[in-house]
Amino acid sequence: MVEEGHLTRAAERLGLRASSLSQQIIALERELDAALFVRTQAGMTPTAAALALLPHARRILEEAELGARAVRDTMGRPLRVGVTPGAPPAVLATLYAEAVEIDDLPAARQLDLLRRGALDAGLLALPEDVDGLRVAVVSERPLGVLVSDAHSLARLDEVGWEDLTGLDLLLYERKLAPGYHDRLLADCAAAGWRPAHVRTGPPRRSLFVAELRHGGDVVALRPREEPAEGLRWLPLREAPVVRHALVWDPAHESSERIAALV
Template identity: 35%
Template sequence: MSVLDEIVGSLPVDQTNSGDTLGESNLEWVRRATAHAEHVDDFDMRHLRYFLTVVRAGTVSGAAQELRISQPSLSQQIKRLERRVGAPLFIRSSRGVELTTGGRAFLREIQSIPEQLRSAIAAATPSPRTWPVGVCGGVPAEVLAEVQVGLTGQDADWTGGGTTSPLRMRSVGAADQLELLQHGEIAFGIVRLPVPAPGLVRAVVWDEPLGVVLYANHPLAGRTELTWDDLSAQRLLWYDEGCAPGYADTVPTQLTALGWKAALHPADQDQQALFVHALQTGGDLVALRPRLAVEGDPQLVWRPLPTRAAPRERLAVTALAGTRSARFLGRAATRRGWPFLA
């Protein structure tokens, strides 16, 4: 049992309390609990997160990449934590890092703190009136409407007599969503699969085959069918790694196996206007999107890939496993028939 478990488990139940007034037994418990505060004033949750990430990654360089900070900065923060603890936590070698005896003891005591902190915040926070949702770039309006109905039971154009929607959607890159979910800044994320993020549950809300998107005056736009030879001379307007981690690598690999080793032109595809402008001015530039994502845009032409096994775009609503949001998402997936991936 961790130190935090012992503190939380010792909270007495005072049946004589009413309203916000603390009984004598609870006041005594508060005095005992706060007496330990002086021993943690030099600690920062950031240092615990850094420590746990190094443990999981096995190397400081791998942890730094995951945390998106420089390796020297992470090493400095770990040394600062070790100075505060008063003992070395890691044995460093050319192969990576291993926990010292003290490091293993430290890990046993603090590994449950992030989850307990999330539980404490959830217990203190009333059920939200709005759910913040992070949305990656290029998500079709149809998907947002389906998520709206699935999570709230409300149509996208619902006004509720002037009341705002329970969902508050905003643009958040897929690479940043995991951290915001962990910090409780968003309740759900909408991303393209696969996404290399541990600790998430996923409900697939969109699964469509990809096809070739061309600007209306592109030389290939007049053809009803395209060949791999046609596509071999074209550059592919594609997502950068930060915009669609996992998906950005997976689809080009599938295309290579099918016969098109595309020259990639990475670009920010968050805004439809910039996406269309890039195709308009790119000359030999084409893109890949599901047909429904561009249908109805008179500036764009969609053509199927020359295969029956075209790569697919799968969009999913994600939530942090073990949270209230995850349980809510599981129930919504059951109601809507969304494939649910734990």
């Protein structure tokens, strides 16, 4: 939290929901009988108590990592797992708890590395070309509408496909995850919605958020998540479901160890 200065960003980095991280901070403040952060519209500012605690907390984390590393050394090297933006927070938390090495990689890059033996496993949205790979579905979540909190849709409690008429869709470049990209557009067409334009959004989350907030009549279709500041997530009626899966080479020397992650 001290490093990020913002609850949502810190929670994403830890693979937690912002509400869960907030509750843990409040519980720690109660235990210490001291406020650790000043909460403002701009974010979270550490207090003198937090700054005094920080070096001790870092030492504890370093010792915990050394202990985990010592255990891993007896079991072999840590597994390297690729994850895509929008990966399920609960699954990310499980992977972090298993002390794997996490790499932020688009689906196409994950699949290339998996087939070259340069990545142990990948966490990605289906469908993609996973022929020859072992696939374990770990999450199924309905899509919803992510929109600026200043947009006219933000006043609704739920959105229908007809409410999206005339709006642009913000989406990543097709080459990053061609299978899911095409499926999403096909689902939109099947529901009767053809976006006015499909905008190619930047891969960096901060720029993606900025375009949603300030880009006018544009929405994104994402699973339910803790929205960034200035955005609102809305349920979508008759929403398609996005499935995330852990994929890996069944011939991998640690195949059973990878399977045990989920």
